[in-house]
Amino acid sequence: MKALKLNKTTRRNYLTYALVILAYAILQIMGSTGSLSSSLKGMLVPICAYVVMAVSLNLTVGVLGELSLGHAGFMSVGAFTGVTVAVALQDAIPAAPVRMVIALIVGAAFAALAGFLIGIPVLRLNGDYLAIVTLAFGEIIKSIFNNLYVGVDAGGLHMSLLSDKTNLADGGRLIIGGPMGIGGIQKISTFTAGFLLVMVTLVIVFHLVNSRAGRAIMAIRDNRIAAESVGVNITKYKMMAFVTSAALAGSSGVLFAMNYSTIVANKFDFNTSILVLVFVVLGGLGNMLGSIIAAAALTILPEALRQFSDYRMLVYAIVLILVMLATNNPTFKAFFSRFKPGNRSGKEAA
Amino acid sequence: MMKKKFFALMMAMVMVLSLAACGGDSGTTDTPDSTDAPENTGTEATGAAFKLGGTGPLTGGAAIYGNAAKNGAQIAVDEINAMGGIQFELKYEDDTHDAEKAVNAYNALKDWGMQISLGSVTSKPCEATSAETYADRVFALTPSASSTGTIEGKDNMFQMCFMDPNQGTASAQYIADKGLGAKIAVIWKNDDPYSKGIHDTFIAKAAELGLQVVSDTTFADGNDTDFSVQLSDAQSNGADLVFLPMYYQPASLILAQANSKGYTPKWFGVDGMDGILTMDGFDTALAEGVMLLTPFNADSTDERTAAFVAKYQEQFGEIPNQFAADAYDCVYAYKQALEAAGATPDMSAEELCDLMIAQFTSMTFDGLTGESMTWDASGAVSKSPKGMVIENGAYVGLD
Numbered sequence: 152m153k154a155l156k157l158n159k160t161t162r163r164n165y166l167t168y169a170l171v172i173l174a175y176a177i178l179q180i181m182g183s184t185g186s187l188s189s190s191l192k193g194m195l196v197p198i199c200a201y202v203v204m205a206v207s208l209n210l211t212v213g214v215l216g217e218l219s220l221g222h223a224g225f226m227s228v229g230a231f232t233g234v235t236v237a238v239a240l241q242d243a244i245p246a247a248p249v250r251m252v253i254a255l256i257v258g259a260a261f262a263a264l265a266g267f268l269i270g271i272p273v274l275r276l277n278g279d280y281l282a283i284v285t286l287a288f289g290e291i292i293k294s295i296f297n298n299l300y301v302g303v304d305a306g307g308l309h310m311s312l313l314s315d316k317t318n319l320a321d322g323g324r325l326i327i328g329g330p331m332g333i334g335g336i337q338k339i340s341t342f343t344a345g346f347l348l349v350m351v352t353l354v355i356v357f358h359l360v361n362s363r364a365g366r367a368i369m370a371i372r373d374n375r376i377a378a379e380s381v382g383v384n385i386t387k388y389k390m391m392a393f394v395t396s397a398a399l400a401g402s403s404g405v406l407f408a409m410n411y412s413t414i415v416a417n418k419f420d421f422n423t424s425i426l427v428l429v430f431v432v433l434g435g436l437g438n439m440l441g442s443i444i445a446a447a448a449l450t451i452l453p454e455a456l457r458q459f460s461d462y463r464m465l466v467y468a469i470v471l472i473l474v475m476l477a478t479n480n481p482t483f484k485a486f487f488s489r490f491k492p493g494n495r496s497g498k499e500a501a
Numbered sequence: 502m503m504k505k506k507f508f509a510l511m512m513a514m515v516m517v518l519s520l521a522a523c524g525g526d527s528g529t530t531d532t533p534d535s536t537d538a539p540e541n542t543g544t545e546a547t548g549a550a551f552k553l554g555g556t557g558p559l560t561g562g563a564a565i566y567g568n569a570a571k572n573g574a575q576i577a578v579d580e581i582n583a584m585g586g587i588q589f590e591l592k593y594e595d596d597t598h599d600a601e602k603a604v605n606a607y608n609a610l611k612d613w614g615m616q617i618s619l620g621s622v623t624s625k626p627c628e629a630t631s632a633e634t635y636a637d638r639v640f641a642l643t644p645s646a647s648s649t650g651t652i653e654g655k656d657n658m659f660q661m662c663f664m665d666p667n668q669g670t671a672s673a674q675y676i677a678d679k680g681l682g683a684k685i686a687v688i689w690k691n692d693d694p695y696s697k698g699i700h701d702t703f704i705a706k707a708a709e710l711g712l713q714v715v716s717d718t719t720f721a722d723g724n725d726t727d728f729s730v731q732l733s734d735a736q737s738n739g740a741d742l743v744f745l746p747m748y749y750q751p752a753s754l755i756l757a758q759a760n761s762k763g764y765t766p767k768w769f770g771v772d773g774m775d776g777i778l779t780m781d782g783f784d785t786a787l788a789e790g791v792m793l794l795t796p797f798n799a800d801s802t803d804e805r806t807a808a809f810v811a812k813y814q815e816q817f818g819e820i821p822n823q824f825a826a827d828a829y830d831c832v833y834a835y836k837q838a839l840e841a842a843g844a845t846p847d848m849s850a851e852e853l854c855d856l857m858i859a860q861f862t863s864m865t866f867d868g869l870t871g872e873s874m875t876w877d878a879s880g881a882v883s884k885s886p887k888g889m890v891i892e893n894g895a896y897v898g899l900d
Binding site: 188189190192193194197290294297298328329330331332334335338411412413414415416418420453454457461463464 | 600
């Protein structure tokens with residue numbers, strides 16, 4: 152019985168990899184033959200970024216079982232630190248892919264650090280309280296970046312808060328301009344980079360979930376007291392999931408920011424957090440393939456509905472409600488019970 | 502049971518969709534150029550008319566600007582098409598004042614076959630789309646995206662409005678020249694590039710001119726409904742003029758709250774204040790005596806302006822603001838440039854881009870928002886702002 156279940160999970164993971172690779176291959180072929188519309192082409196990188204966001208949030212919400220409403224905050228940390236590094240290294244490292252990788256790693260590292268610092272107080276809480284505190288932290292991160300000034304000149308990086316006191320030398324450049332955000336970003340995100348990031352994210356998340364640590368994390372989700380009683384270190388495993396999730400969100404932020412010439416802190420607000428949560432809930436908690444599909448579909452949907460002009464968002468909302476009903480999950484709670492062990496397989500396909 | 506319910510829901514959705522489709526058709530009778538059927542017009546009609554596209558916030562918090570620009574451009578397009586000669590086909594896409602959506606909207610326009618662009622209506626989205634138009638070599642002339650980042654480093658991006666920093670210096674200069682206030686308070690939004698851009702240059706210029714700024718307070722997204730702290734600070738410091746470099750929604754609340762406190766300084770705004778009179782549920786009596794700098798005066802006795810205002814009122818039922826006038830001017834500037842360059846609608850966007858750059862840097866244009874406007878190679882326009890004051894619910898020229 153146990154062997155069969157494990158087998159199923161593995162099969163499911165390989166199916167997810169295969170589908171992502173297939174989607175990438177098809178889109179690349181379509182792109183090279185020119186049958187891809189500019190509209191879709193422009194959305195490929197944001198879709199990858201949102202997919203990574205959804206999968207990483209699914210780790211917190213679906214696998215760890217804690218509702219986080221500040222996930223966009225980590226995306227923001229990654230976006231701002233990653234872009235700062237990419238701009239600072241613009242002359243030192245001319246090769247865009249190398250710079251992109253460095254930016255992704257730095258963005259992920261800073262987001263992980265932020266996740267760790269936030270995790271210390273937050274993970275002492277449970278349920279609704281945790282959700283509210285993460286929401287507050289998301290807003291704090293937004294406020295910080297709205298008041299942060301970072302410039303670079305020959306003397307290195309300069310930083311100041313509230314007003315621009317960086318006093319850059321000649322030839323220096325203000326990278327983060329408080330509410331102005333970052334402007335004039337070189338667009339070095341590519342669909343291939345996005346695809347690779349999605350694959351890396353999936354490998355990390357699947358391996359974590361299927362490891363000893365992953366089972367401990369799910370044990371905490373299913374019954375905290377029982378897990379504690381058999382000696383599972385609650386804080387350690389909670390932190391592990393939360394920090395991994397934050398780091399992945401950070402790298403997604405880098406990918407997203409490098410796709411636009413300008414980025415502002417207000418982009419990563421509460422609404423973005425909720426949007427990603429919608430992807431996760433719609434795709435199914437703990438269901439990574441579902442998250443990927445939901446993120447891609449819900450990013451394309453508002454654009455595909457442009458012909459309805461004024462009624463676009465109304466139709467979008469109706470479609471959202473219908474899909475929620477169609478996947479046969481009337482309440483948020485039902486999701487949780489659905490993914491309790493023993494009730495795992497079968498229904499997930501919905 | 503479940504199946505039945507689901508079926509019923511599907512039917513409901515189909516009905517809503519068909520309703521939406523009908524609504525779309527009847528709702529856009531005021532835009533006769535079939536902006537509603539993108540797929541069909543995308544494939545044909547090449548060679549007959551120039552395809553002119555723009556993005557703007559048609560829904561959401563900044564929708565007044567987007568819709569005004571769209572309507573203003575539509576009037577100009579209708580007029581020009583009726584004249585014969587150069588023909589335009591106009592299409593506006595919604596960007597909800599968001600950079601990401603703006604790029605999506607721009608790409609949708611590209612699929613439609615846009616040849617020349619009206620950029621985006623608001624600043625941050627326009628910075629994002631201008632990077633795209635620059636990379637794709639599509640010429641763009643924005644009616645109202647006023648930040649410096651919009652045109653910086655892009656040879657094919659031009660502005661019809663003046664830039665944010667210029668508004669700050671012009672406002673300070675104007676206040677000093679006219680001796681409007683001895684003690685000045687500034688309330689601004691510190692997470693908004695538009696507000697910050699104007700605030701910073703205003704403060705710098707005020708210091709240079711010896712204006713006394715006694716109160717400098719901020720607000721941000723999320724705490725923009727209660728201004729009692731900022732107003733008390735201004736009042737207790739004895740400010741007799743309050744400068745409001747912001748969009749009209751927070752400004753309307755500030756005016757209402759100051760009124761209920763019994764604080765009556767002089768109010769001075771910038772072009773973002775334009776639109777306050779047409780805002781739903783706003784008591785225009787509160788805006789009485791508010792001064793603002795804007796390049797457009799709907800009460801002008803100028804013949805073309807009067808005709809435009811009359812037509813706008815007839816079609817859309819409100820007095821046009823500066824955004825509508827800017828967009829109207831953009832379309833006419835395109836007409837003049839295209840005629841002078843001898844461009845034909847079968848040219849590609851790239852060919853048109855080179856022609857337009859040459860034209861815009863050399864031509865002089867007379868529009869509703871200024872006489873003999875010129876553009877330098879950076880894409881910035883040179884024209885002078887006019888001081889306006891709100892009297893009896895309408896803008897009246899100060900000079």
